[in-house]
Amino acid sequence: MRIVILTVIRFAPVGALLLIGLVAAGCGKKPAAAGPSEMQTVCEGQPLRTVERREQAQQDGYDIDRRFDCITKESWAANQQYRDRAASTRNMESVQPVDIVLVDVNTATQEEIAVVITVSRETAAQIIVERGIRRFKDWPDLTSRIKAFRDPQAAVAASTCGLTVDGKSLEGVPPNGLMAARLRETYRDYNRR
Known part of the structure; x- marks a missing residue:
């Protein structure tokens, strides 16, 4: 029994290193690269490329697609609809009542x-x-x-x-x-x- 315990203790560090190596190898894999046509399907405009542009886009209410580092088409469309409604409301607030003639x-x-x-x-x-x-x-x-x-x-x-x-x-x-x-x-x- 003593020999078995010493053998396990002697090879435990090797087994741990082997296990860590296997996990690290699996975690380091990059997802398959997406093609330009998929990027055009997902993104509105060009990639943001800088931290400042990404932060500004998020402050403006856009969702960022992390794969392509771009504003998503869905959030762009939703923001555009919101801006159009807001502009319409502002225009309507400035309208003066008309005199009604029955x-x-x-x-x-x-x-x-x-x-x-x-x-x-x-x-x-x-x-x-x-x-x-x-x-x-x-x-x-x-x-x-x-x-x-x-x-x-x-x-x-x-x-x-x-x-x-x-x-x-x-x-x-x-x-x-x-x-x-x-x-x-x-x-x-x-x-x-």
Whole structure:
């Protein structure tokens, strides 16, 4: 028994060194190099290359892909959407309310109806034609007979901007000068396309 213990003690350092060598060899392996096409799939822009650029990118809210040392496409897109929304909000904060003039579909002229911010000339003409057949009795009648107002958002926008039926706004949607100003900006941008 004494010989076995001495043999184990004598060879233990060799075994430990062998085990450490095997672990170190496995840990030192580098992952397979990724090709340029994979980098283009993952990265937005060029590698960051410096600690300062990496830290700045992280402070700006970007995720860094460690394999390529670059900003990920996903975080770039998310940041861009956030910046666009923030810019839009800033633009909307500077909008001044408009004075709302109530325009009744049963009594106004085609030109007066077309002045309502979200109502097109074609819709105003259709209102005049339909009104000639019979008066609009309420908002459901207007939305069922005028194609543009079948979209609930269009009816809400028109009521917000001052369109009425027999002097009444769409239920729950009173005229609102600030919202009308924002809609004017939205429709102006839409019509420029």
